[in-house]
Amino acid sequence: MSYFAKVPTITDGKGIVDDVIDADQSFIDSGKAGDPTLWWQTSYNTYGNVHYGPDGQPDGGVALRANYAGVGYTLDTTVVQNDVIGVFYAPSPYPSWVLNTQTYLWEAPVAMPNDGQTYYWNEKTQSWIQYN
Numbered sequence: 001m002s003y004f005a006k007v008p009t010i011t012d013g014k015g016i017v018d019d020v021i022d023a024d025q026s027f028i029d030s031g032k033a034g035d036p037t038l039w040w041q042t043s044y045n046t047y048g049n050v051h052y053g054p055d056g057q058p059d060g061g062v063a064l065r066a067n068y069a070g071v072g073y074t075l076d077t078t079v080v081q082n083d084v085i086g087v088f089y090a091p092s093p094y095p096s097w098v099l100n101t102q103t104y105l106w107e108a109p110v111a112m113p114n115d116g117q118t119y120y121w122n123e124k125t126q127s128w129i130q131y132n
Contacts, residue, residue: 004028004039005069005088013078017069017088040086042069048103049081066104094123 001022007015020042021033028039043064045052053059066087069075079087079101089104097106112119112128119128 003042003044003068004033005042005073005075006034006038007040007075008038010075010077013076015075015077017071017073017075020069020071040065040069040075042088044068048105049087094121096123096126
């Protein structure tokens with residue numbers, strides 16, 4: 001089985017995923033799930049533009065479309081990696097965060113402290129606040 005994300009409309013090279021299913025390529029090609037050109041393969045083993053093996057560790061495999069797609073994710077077809085068109089990335093969690101175009105993950109404009117404590121992002125102050 002493979003996973004496929006449905007992107008019904010692409011405008012200026014970008015579209016929003018509205019469904020993700022597990023299916024064989026032959027099922028997608030048959031048209032039983034609708035127009036086959038609306039379905040884009042995604043890999044459950046890909047996150048942050050890294051391919052992970054069954055043990056949850058990076059295995060050196062080819063990362064397919066940067067991230068496993070989810071409903072609401074963006075497909076950007078202006079990006080080509082490993083001869084494959086498109087990358088998937090999640091919606092931005094906050095307006096100030098920036099998309100890292102190497103990992104296709106969102107990053108805060110200020111790095112979270114790495115001191116073993118738990119923090120949450122405060123968009124108003126654009127800073128990390130420690131949980132008490």
